[in-house]
């Protein structure tokens with residue numbers, strides 16, 4: 063799946079009843095948990111403002127804090143690698159693994175690894191890479207795409223997981239019980255434990271990079287991140303430049319916002335801080351510690367008014383509250399950039415031509431703006447990307463023409479009234495029992511009516527009634 067297939071993938075997702083039920087269940091569960099966690103903080107708004115200021119300051123001084131991070135990471139025995147493109151990053155990780163003669167690599171959740179297609183790159187080069195987050199492990203076994211940054215397997219029901227395990231774990235007895243979530247978790251844990259203990263390299267993502275200490279901060283709930291980063295002799299962190307924060311205090315404030323907004327927890331089960339390799343610190347952890355910092359066109363976002371997009375702390379709250387995401391799910395977005403914030407960032411990463419449909423995959427209702435813990439004006443960013451799409455002429459010419467007519471009509475109240483009278487009269491002509499099901503003679507509206515019906519407009523407009 064890729065970003066340009068959004069419309070087709072969304073169509074398919076809408077018709078998938080099982081997916082629709084699971085999406086409704088899980089997004090509402092996330093919404094309720096977040097709301098309860100937010101209600102328990104009397105000055106949540108002040109926390110949001112502080113979070114926004116921390117991220118804004120870090121992004122505005124990115125060059126300074128990246129240098130400071132590199133210096134402190136290197137002093138602690140780590141190695142930093144800047145990568146401009148996804149291909150470069152995937153290749154660099156592969157080369158580090160080859161230098162260490164790795165045959166088995168374990169990995170914890172990382173949307174950046176999804177962005178650079180790391181799993182596919184390893185498969186091509188015959189190195190076994192095993193996902194260790196339960197959701198990602200299920201997605202990997204099924205050959206699917208993650209459906210949510212926090213709950214990657216939300217589209218897969220319990221029975222489907224059991225079926226996948228029976229197919230893939232061929233050495234286990236066929237008639238073993240796999241009915242409960244506990245059974246499934248115990249089986250996955252047993253299989254993965256052996257991989258943790260024998261892996262040559264562990265790969266993780268990062269939630270924050272702390273400039274003042276050179277530390278990498280990682281939050282997980284399953285503990286797999288700690289096993290991946292401490293048991294194998296080599297730990298590789300793959301992350302992006304926008305994860306930088308100036309101080310440990312800043313990281314701890316953002317952690318409070320992140321956990322509450324993501325899962326409704328005051329803090330996740332594991333919040334780990336990795337600083338350097340085991341030769342310079344307390345003897346724990348990996349012998350070699352590499353941090354890969356990916357740009358992948360994110361510096362383009364620095365240059366214009368899309369800059370707030372780089373403040374995202376990837377909590378997923380905007381996805382859970384988005385009516386479009388709630389309907390189509392994460393896999394429809396065709397990559398690591400999902401939901402409203404993903405749609406605002408995707409044009410920089412994949413180009414406006416490829417990501418054009420995503421820019422329009424929002425009702426602009428503004429729920430995402432209201433819940434974002436670092437106050438990113440997401441709907442404004444999407445509007446900005448739509449303008450860009452219009453200027454780049456990536457919208458279909460017919461649509462552009464109608465938008466131009468609409469703009470002209472809406473600039474004069476008189477013209478607008480005449481135009482809306484004409485449209486109302488035309489729509490009423492197609493009225494069948496209060497509904498309009500198609501207006502076949504009007505080609506620009508055909509795609510819209512192929513998927514939706516419209517209630518017939520009233521005989522008189524509101525303006526006509528009150529004038």
Ligand code: SF4
Nearest residue numbers: 374375377378380434
């Ligand atoms: S943009 Fe979305 S994912 Fe990012 S911090 Fe805001 S709510 Fe969370």
